[in-house]
Each structure stands twice: as C-alpha cells, then as structure tokens.
Amino acid sequence: MGEKIDTRQLLVVRRIIYLLVALAVIVPYLVKLPLPFAPLEDSRKVFDRVEALPAGSHVLISMDFDPSAEAELRPMANALLAHCFQKGLIPVVMTNWNTGLTLVDGICKEAAGKAGKISGKDWVFLGFRPGFTDLIVNMGENLKGAFTQDYYGKSTQGMGALAGVASLKNIDLIVNVAAGSTVEAWIAYAADRHKIPFAAGTTAVMAPDMYPWLNSGQMAGLLGGLRGAADYELLVRQPGDAAKGMQVQSVSHVLLIVLIVAANIRFFVGRRPAKRGA
Amino acid sequence: MESPEQPPLRRTIESGVMIALLAAFLVVSVLRHNLFGGPAHVKDSIGVIVAAALTLVMYSFLYRDNPMFKSAENLYVGVALGYQAVITWRESLRPEIFDAIVAAPTPEAMREALIHRSVPILLGFLLLTRLSRKYSWLSRYTYALMIGWGAGLGIVLTIDTYILQQLEAAAKPLQDGMLSGGAAAFSWPWWCDAGAVAGAVAVLVGTVCVLFYFFFSVRHGKAGSAVSKVGIWFLMISFGASYGYTVMGRLSLLIGRVRFLMFEWLKTSP
Numbered sequence: 001m002g003e004k005i006d007t008r009q010l011l012v013v014r015r016i017i018y019l020l021v022a023l024a025v026i027v028p029y030l031v032k033l034p035l036p037f038a039p040l041e042d043s044r045k046v047f048d049r050v051e052a053l054p055a056g057s058h059v060l061i062s063m064d065f066d067p068s069a070e071a072e073l074r075p076m077a078n079a080l081l082a083h084c085f086q087k088g089l090i091p092v093v094m095t096n097w098n099t100g101l102t103l104v105d106g107i108c109k110e111a112a113g114k115a116g117k118i119s120g121k122d123w124v125f126l127g128f129r130p131g132f133t134d135l136i137v138n139m140g141e142n143l144k145g146a147f148t149q150d151y152y153g154k155s156t157q158g159m160g161a162l163a164g165v166a167s168l169k170n171i172d173l174i175v176n177v178a179a180g181s182t183v184e185a186w187i188a189y190a191a192d193r194h195k196i197p198f199a200a201g202t203t204a205v206m207a208p209d210m211y212p213w214l215n216s217g218q219m220a221g222l223l224g225g226l227r228g229a230a231d232y233e234l235l236v237r238q239p240g241d242a243a244k245g246m247q248v249q250s251v252s253h254v255l256l257i258v259l260i261v262a263a264n265i266r267f268f269v270g271r272r273p274a275k276r277g278a
Numbered sequence: 279m280e281s282p283e284q285p286p287l288r289r290t291i292e293s294g295v296m297i298a299l300l301a302a303f304l305v306v307s308v309l310r311h312n313l314f315g316g317p318a319h320v321k322d323s324i325g326v327i328v329a330a331a332l333t334l335v336m337y338s339f340l341y342r343d344n345p346m347f348k349s350a351e352n353l354y355v356g357v358a359l360g361y362q363a364v365i366t367w368r369e370s371l372r373p374e375i376f377d378a379i380v381a382a383p384t385p386e387a388m389r390e391a392l393i394h395r396s397v398p399i400l401l402g403f404l405l406l407t408r409l410s411r412k413y414s415w416l417s418r419y420t421y422a423l424m425i426g427w428g429a430g431l432g433i434v435l436t437i438d439t440y441i442l443q444q445l446e447a448a449a450k451p452l453q454d455g456m457l458s459g460g461a462a463a464f465s466w467p468w469w470c471d472a473g474a475v476a477g478a479v480a481v482l483v484g485t486v487c488v489l490f491y492f493f494f495s496v497r498h499g500k501a502g503s504a505v506s507k508v509g510i511w512f513l514m515i516s517f518g519a520s521y522g523y524t525v526m527g528r529l530s531l532l533i534g535r536v537r538f539l540m541f542e543w544l545k546t547s548p
Binding site for chain 2: 015018021022025026029070071072098099101127128129130133134137184187188189192193203204205207208209212215216217218224225226227241244245248249252253256
C-alpha cells in the first residue's frame with residue numbers, strides 16, 4: 001500500500017475514469033431516469049424580473065460569448081429570447097465578442113423565426129462594436145450613435161424596435177449572457193451608473209464570482225451554467241437541450257462524487273504504512 | 279508519462295486500431311448522412327462530419343498525445359485567428375475606415391470622415407510603433423490617453439461599484455436582520471428570519487477572518503492565528519464551491535459535444 005506510485009497503473013486508472021465519465025454522459029441520453037429538479041431561487045429571480053415587465057418594454061441582452069461556451073449559454077439565450085417574445089417584450093441584442101457574431105445571429109434568427117417576430121420591428125440585433133467599456137459608456141449617452149446600423153445594415157434611426165430608446169437610460173432591463181469579464185463592466189458602467197435593473201447568465205465557472213453582486217442587490221438574478229439554463233427552460237415551459245442535459249449532469253456528478261470519495265480513501269489508506277515506516 | 283519509444287508490436291496494434299476507427303467513422307458518416315444521395319445531402323452534411331471528426335480527434339488526446347490531435351489543435355488556432363482577422367476587418371476596419379474614407383460616396387463625406395477619424399486612426403497607428411525599438415516611444419502617447427481616459431472614467435465608478443456598494447451589502451443584512459427584522463425573528467415562523475441573521479453573521483465573520491488572514495503587517499499571535507485559521511476555512515469552502523462549479527462547467531461542455539455527436543452526427547432520436 002505504501003509503494004511508490006506506478007505511472008503506468010495511474011495511466012490505466014485515468015483511462016478507466018475517462019471511460020466511466022463518457023458512459024455517465026452517454027447512457028442517460030439513452031435511458032430515461034426519474035431525476036426531477038426544481039428551478040433555483042436565483043434563476044427564478046431573473047424570470048420574475050422579465051415576467052414583471054409590461055409588453056413593449058426593451059430588454060437589452062448582451063450575448064458576450066462564442067462557440068467555446070455554446071453548450072452552456074446557447075440554451076440560456078434561447079430561453080431568454082423565447083420568454084421575451086412570449087411576453088411581447090422587445091429584445092435589443094448585441095455582443096461584445098466579435099468571435100460570437102455569427103453564433104448570436106443564428107440564435108436570434110432561430111428564436112424570432114419560432115415566435116414569428118420581425119427584425120427591426122419586434123427585435124433588433126445590433127451586432128458588435130469595438131471598445132467594450134467605452135462602447136457601454138457611449139451607449140449610456142447615445143445608443144443610436146454608438147450603433148448607427150444594426151447587424152443587417154439597417155439604420156437604427158427611425159427603427160421601430162428602438163422607438164423611444166435614445167440611450168441605455170431608456171432600457172428597462174439589461175441581461176448579460178456572458179462567458180468572460182463583461183459582467184463587471186455592465187454593472188459598473190451601465191447598471192449602477194444609470195440605475196438600470198441588471199441580471200446575468202454566466203458559465204458555471206464564473207457563477208461563484210457573481211454571488212457578491214447578487215448579495216449586494218447590484219444583480220437582480222443569476223443563471224449559473226447549464227443548470228441556470230435548464231431552470232429558465234422549465235420556467236418558460238419550453239424544456240430544451242439544457243433540461244435534457246440535467247439528467248446527464250446528475251448522473252455524472254454522482255459518478256464524480258463516488259470517484260472523489262474512492263480516491264480519498266485510497267490516498268489515506270495508502271499513506272498510513274508509509275508514516276509508520278518513517 | 280509514457281516513453282515516446284513504443285514497442286513495435288504495440289505501435290502496429292495502435293496503428294491498426296486507428297485505421298479501423300477511421301474506416302468505421304467514414305462508414306457511419308456515409309450511411310447516416312446519405313452522402314450518395316446527391317449534392318444537397320453533401321452540402322448539409324459535410325460541416326457536421328468535419329466537426330464530428332475534429333471532436334473525436336480532440337478527444338483522442340485522452341488516450342495519448344498523437345499527430346492527429348496536434349494537427350487538429352493547430353488547425354483550431356489557425357481557424358480561430360483567421361476568423362478573428364476577417365471579423366475585425368468586416369466589423370471594425372471596413373465600416374470605420376475603408377467605407378467611411380476610401381469608399382466615401384462624396385468628397386464632402388470623405389472630408390467629414392477624415393475630420394472625425396484622423397486622430398483615432400493616427401493614435402491606432404502609433405500603437406504599431408511598438409514593433410520598432412527606435413520609435414516605440416511614440417506608442418506611449420496612445421497608451422497615456424487610454425490609461426488616463428480609463429482611470430478618469432473608471433476610478434469613481436469602480437470605487438462605488440466594487441467597494442462602497444459591496445461594503446454596504448456586507449453590513450446591511452446584519453443590521454436589517456438584527457435590528458429592523460429582530461422583532462420579526464420572534465414571530466411565526468421565527469426560523470426564517472433566524473436563518474437570515476445566521477447567514478449575515480457568517481458573511482461578517484468570514485469577511486473579517488479572511489481579511490485578517492491576509493493582514494501580514496503584524497505577527498499573528500495565538501488569538502490571531504485562530505482567527506486566521508477560521509479565515510482559511512472560509513477560503514477553502516469558497517475554493518470548494520468554485521471547484522464544484524468548474525466541474526459542472528466542464529461537464530456541460532462534454533455534454534454539449536456528446537449531444538452533437540449523438541443527435542447531429544449519428545442522428546439518433548433524442
């Protein structure tokens with residue numbers, strides 16, 4: 001037990017673990033398991049905030065991610081847009097990640113197509129502009145000056161979807177679906193500065209860092225990772241990829257917990273004789 | 279890890295398995311996507327098949343580093359860089375500089391664009407002088423402007439957002455729970471408010487102990503060490519939560535790829 005670690009044995013164990021994780025992800029897709037889940041309070045707060053808006057309100061959704069975070073954030077963005085369209089809200093979509101442009105375009109078109117909504121009238125995709133924080137500051141002063149055209153080349157001046165929106169101050173809610181550090185900038189330069197309600201949907205890796213904002217009330221609600229996306233899908237009664245992924249997620253987590261416990265037992269049992277010999 | 283020098287028999291077996299897997303991949307792709315069904319099928323399916331192949335090659339690293347994985351990795355970096363370059367031209371340089379100045383519809387429009395854009399363009403070019411040892415000092419003008427602008431704009435907002443509002447939030451629940459909510463703590467159901475107060479006390483104790491742990495100016499005595507240890511426990515719990523979320527995030531990415539392979543490449547019904 002107190003023997004030197006055999007690297008070959010470790011390699012075999014590692015490959016077995018990879019295989020087990022692969023099975024834990026594939027099998028639940030093939031076999032239906034009774035693993036229900038209820039939406040978290042933080043996710044419900046985002047839903048309630050959107051739900052409380054009257055029809056015709058403008059919701060700015062900044063989708064700051066690219067295909068590397070698609071698995072977690074696309075279902076979230078889909079559910080958010082579906083909710084906005086259900087409620088008759090006007091999503092004003094943009095992105096601060098130029099590598100995510102075509103992805104966000106696809107998300108918008110898919111959601112709008114399902115809801116039968118028209119670009120420029122019921123929703124708008126402003127696209128990308130360089131600058132990030134400077135852009136947010138600029139939008140706080142003059143939104144149509146910051147984005148003179150939408151992604152499809154239509155002038156924002158006189159656009160129906162932006163009627164009554166001169167700057168960020170006329171936006172009723174900002175939601176940042178993010179895979180990077182844009183959340184803090186949105187809070188500092190838009191939400192806190194202009195007192196605009198703000199919510200975020202982030203990758204799971206980022207979610208723990210969001211709790212101080214949630215605790216202080218600077219963030220109205222939080223969708224954290226695939227779980228947050230699944231919660232939102234349930235709340236808008238449109239279970240999709242994320243809700244289906246929760247069963248897989250649960251099985252994988254059980255496997256990982258078992259592996260962590262087993263590895264710790266092996267570690268402590270293996271350490272004891274070495275101590276005695278010392 | 280393993281030595282790069284593999285026994286010949288093992289190398290032969292691995293090569294055989296690799297060829298068999300490649301053949302299986304091609305057969306499955308052709309059958310599932312009906313590649314002999316006409317150009318329309320090919321057009322729709324080729325992207326999915328290439329993406330599936332690259333996904334599987336990426337996961338082949340879990341077995342061992344191999345030339346196919348390296349090629350896919352380099353391809354990924356190259357494609358990402360190329361895509362970024364095209365997008366930067368299409369979304370920034372072309373509309374802001376080329377269309378506005380070079381392809382301006384009238385001389386007046388060009389003059390106006392030059393008036394508004396020449397200073398930013400000049401500042402942008404100055405950044406490129408970083409490439410020259412002799413003239414790199416010129417880039418400092420742009421950096422000075424950027425840092426000055428960023429600091430002037432950010433300091434006030436950052437102090438408010440990151441410090442004042444967070445400080446207020448760290449103190450407020452305790453005040454609310456114990457003073458204004460204190461009366462409600464004894465009303466039915468009292469444990470709801472008691473829980474909030476306990477949570478606020480935990481935040482307060484955690485904040486003070488963690489800050490004390492990072493206070494290195496004074497030697498920590500016996501009592502100070504105890505407070506530091508409590509701080510370390512809070513930090514460990516926080517790292518544990520971050521680790522748990524990170525595992526969840528990584529699994530979500532795996533789930534995304536498996537979903538793609540099962541439902542888009544293999545076309546199994548969900």
